[in-house]
Amino acid sequence: MNTNQSYELAGMALLANAGHMLDQICEHFVEHAEVERTADLALLTSKLGTARIRLRDRKLLIDLAAPSETALQVARNSIAEHMFYFAKDEPLNLTWSHTAPLGELRNFHQAVVVGADNITPQMRRVRLSCADVAPFVDGDMHVRIVVPPKGRQPVWPGYRSDGRIAWPEGDDALLVRPYTIRAVDIERRELWIDVFQHPAAGVATPGGDFARDAQAGDLVALLGPGSGTVPKARSILMIGDESALPAIARIAAEVEAGTEIRAIIEVLDAAEEQKLPSAGQLDIRWLHRRSYRDDQAGRLLTEGKAAIETTDGSTFIWAACEKDDVRAIRSLLKQRGHDKKNMYVAWYWEA
Numbered sequence: 001m002n003t004n005q006s007y008e009l010a011g012m013a014l015l016a017n018a019g020h021m022l023d024q025i026c027e028h029f030v031e032h033a034e035v036e037r038t039a040d041l042a043l044l045t046s047k048l049g050t051a052r053i054r055l056r057d058r059k060l061l062i063d064l065a066a067p068s069e070t071a072l073q074v075a076r077n078s079i080a081e082h083m084f085y086f087a088k089d090e091p092l093n094l095t096w097s098h099t100a101p102l103g104e105l106r107n108f109h110q111a112v113v114v115g116a117d118n119i120t121p122q123m124r125r126v127r128l129s130c131a132d133v134a135p136f137v138d139g140d141m142h143v144r145i146v147v148p149p150k151g152r153q154p155v156w157p158g159y160r161s162d163g164r165i166a167w168p169e170g171d172d173a174l175l176v177r178p179y180t181i182r183a184v185d186i187e188r189r190e191l192w193i194d195v196f197q198h199p200a201a202g203v204a205t206p207g208g209d210f211a212r213d214a215q216a217g218d219l220v221a222l223l224g225p226g227s228g229t230v231p232k233a234r235s236i237l238m239i240g241d242e243s244a245l246p247a248i249a250r251i252a253a254e255v256e257a258g259t260e261i262r263a264i265i266e267v268l269d270a271a272e273e274q275k276l277p278s279a280g281q282l283d284i285r286w287l288h289r290r291s292y293r294d295d296q297a298g299r300l301l302t303e304g305k306a307a308i309e310t311t312d313g314s315t316f317i318w319a320a321c322e323k324d325d326v327r328a329i330r331s332l333l334k335q336r337g338h339d340k341k342n343m344y345v346a347w348y349w350e351a
Helices: 018-031 069-087 204-213 242-254 298-311 321-337
Strands: 007-015 034-038 042-046 048-058 059-064 090-094 110-121 125-129 142-147 174-184 190-196 219-223 235-243 260-267 281-288 315-321 345-347
Touching: 007 018, 007 069, 007 190, 018 034, 018 042, 018 059, 018 069, 034 069, 048 069, 048 142, 059 069, 069 090, 069 190, 090 281, 110 321, 125 204, 125 219, 142 204, 174 204, 174 242, 190 204, 190 242, 235 242, 242 260, 242 315, 281 298, 298 315, 315 321, 321 345
Parallel strands: 235 260, 235 315, 260 281, 315 345
Antiparallel strands: 007 059, 007 090, 034 042, 042 048, 048 059, 110 125, 110 219, 125 190, 142 174, 142 219, 174 190
16 A cells, blocks of 8 residues: 555535445455445545545545555546446535546556457457557556547547546447456557447447457547456465456466466356466366356356365455355355455356
């Protein structure tokens, strides 16, 4: 954690159920920061700095401290976006001691599509050229890809006064989807993003459509990176489905030599399996959803929990899958008293 917190910002959120909002913030950010919680206070600590959130009647009083102006704005944006997401349709008034600066977002990188191809029948890799790939090396893996409308000059987003992102609307509306940087080619200044293709009748899949239609020369942007680092542990257990496979593959590729990795990965069938090069000692159990019997729904969760029961506190538990499954895994780890610093458990999609 950075000790030089020279940039500070105060905020206040007015809402009907401030206590419930604080609960939701703590539940979510426990996977992205060190969270200390008492009845009316939460302290979130990460490499961005600290967020001290106090409950006062129907208010949340927020104090942010960060080591840089960029980190401060990214932290403000993260808090603001999540608060409004958790509030849903409930009224929320969020103000800050200083309004967000106008202009281009921090951690915003323009990129150009180099090419795209299928690496399995349902996984398509989009290769991007970026002038500066340094922010994507040896750090957070997750980004939001920002895609402008075809045939239009892009209008990129800025900040709103409440700290949220002001996204263009109407004909200039952008497609925004979260993905994992699968790999970084420093010499070629390229990034790989693997996109799971899951077409279904009557279900919109804009992220998959982008990957399917991406052509060399298409202009996009990346917002981030943020969250999802490679675990530093001698033993790692990873549990996930196709949505987590790009992150699992990158972790396997970047762990230190000799790291013991056990992975349980659920995919449609054998054609969706991928080779996962690694300097670690990798043991993968592939689960094929297409072969399940009717009574085997939830098999990933069942086998994942069974695997967790065989570990001790020194094993890093990494799990990413459907929201309810993640909650069940998180509950099991809490019952076992597993150190929060030795786990990453996050939902990547919701049924």
